[in-house]
Amino acid sequence: MSSETSPHPSGRPVGPVDSSRVPRYAGPATFARLPRLDEVGGADVAVVGVPFDSGVSYRPGARFGGNAIREASRLLRPYNPAQDASPFALAQVADAGDIAVNPFNIDEAVETVQAAADEILDSGARMMTLGGDHTIALPLLRSVARRHGPVALLHFDAHLDTWDTYFGAEYTHGTPFRRAVEEGVLDTSALSHVGTRGPLYGKKDLDDDEKMGFGIVTSADVMRRGVDEVTDQLRQRIGDRPLYISIDIDVLDPAHAPGTGTPEAGGLTSRELLEILRGLAGCRLVSADLVEVAPAYDHAEITSVAASHTAYELTTIMSRQIAAGR
Numbered sequence: 311m312s313s314e315t316s317p318h319p320s321g322r323p324v325g326p327v328d329s330s331r332v333p334r335y336a337g338p339a340t341f342a343r344l345p346r347l348d349e350v351g352g353a354d355v356a357v358v359g360v361p362f363d364s365g366v367s368y369r370p371g372a373r374f375g376g377n378a379i380r381e382a383s384r385l386l387r388p389y390n391p392a393q394d395a396s397p398f399a400l401a402q403v404a405d406a407g408d409i410a411v412n413p414f415n416i417d418e419a420v421e422t423v424q425a426a427a428d429e430i431l432d433s434g435a436r437m438m439t440l441g442g443d444h445t446i447a448l449p450l451l452r453s454v455a456r457r458h459g460p461v462a463l464l465h466f467d468a469h470l471d472t473w474d475t476y477f478g479a480e481y482t483h484g485t486p487f488r489r490a491v492e493e494g495v496l497d498t499s500a501l502s503h504v505g506t507r508g509p510l511y512g513k514k515d516l517d518d519d520e521k522m523g524f525g526i527v528t529s530a531d532v533m534r535r536g537v538d539e540v541t542d543q544l545r546q547r548i549g550d551r552p553l554y555i556s557i558d559i560d561v562l563d564p565a566h567a568p569g570t571g572t573p574e575a576g577g578l579t580s581r582e583l584l585e586i587l588r589g590l591a592g593c594r595l596v597s598a599d600l601v602e603v604a605p606a607y608d609h610a611e612i613t614s615v616a617a618s619h620t621a622y623e624l625t626t627i628m629s630r631q632i633a634a635g636r
């Protein structure tokens with residue numbers, strides 16, 4: 311397969327396969343048709359799949375999310391006009407494959423994800439994870455905090471995911487951010503949920519969440535106040551802190567993302583999500599995850615296409631930061 315840019319030893323990043331020469335539906339899928347990490351030796355941004363969904367409370371299937379996003383990402387192109395940037399020319403972005411996580415033992419899976427993330431971050435790369443359920447945000451945040459100290463968090467989700475336990479279990483997809491606050495891996499002066507909606511177990515859910523330091527921009531706030539105002543507010547809260555963005559695809563309305571495990575009506579449009587992300591382009595984004603894509607419930611790749619574009623905006627933000635030396 312031919313590549314658009316020359317190999318890394320020449321000093322220039324290896325870009326995606328040229329889709330004007332090799333049909334975009336040909337060959338095994340990597341994210342955005344980028345090279346595999348082992349083909350380029352090292353990366354500035356490592357895209358990595360996390361095939362894990364043993365922490366879910368309802369529909370399973372997010373273990374298949376990473377590969378569905380890779381398949382849908384075949385249609386991404388190398389220039390991002392919304393951010394006026396060619397993300398894969400500004401930095402070496404590569405597909406690092408999947409982390410081999412134990413589906414039968416959540417504690418072990420959490421450790422495996424953390425160890426794999428440590429290895430990626432220790433190489434100096436930023437990390438964009440694809441797939442998995444929201445349980446994995448905890449080990450990813452532990453790893454990011456080990457490198458950067460407590461980070462600002464922007465959490466896009468229908469749900470708070472700051473609940474305490476399910477069936478007595480501490481590590482589930484509904485509890486990662488409570489654990490993260492307890493463990494001190496988050497900068498509690500800069501925590502925001504975006505897109506929150508839907509029924510809760512009780513008002514205490516919100517009281518607990520506020521005590522942990524979270525601010526909430528609900529899905530209805532985005533609709534009423536508009537993308538620009540909301541994004542300004544988020545940007546101010548983040549400031550120059552190292553930032554982690556965690557995106558649960560169920561932040562989107564089920565019309566925009568049916569392929570997910572715990573859908574809630576009344577969510578963001580994919581246009582709103584993409585525009586909010588673009589408005590965060592100047593932020594010091596150190597790593598990000600995109601979770602809860604469950605392809606078995608998807609139709610016509612609606613969810614995985616939205617997810618692939620979301621990951622594209624995130625990798626563009628990271629590449630621009632790298633090119634700017636931040």
Ligand SMILES: N=C(N)NCCCC(=O)O
Binds near residue numbers: 443471560
């Ligand atoms: N989709 C995520 N991450 N969490 C949803 C948990 C909602 C619940 O079962 O109560």
Ligand SMILES: [Zn+2]
Binds near residue numbers: 468558560561572602
């Ligand atoms: Zn959710």
Ligand SMILES: [Zn+2]
Binds near residue numbers: 483558
């Ligand atoms: Zn979630």
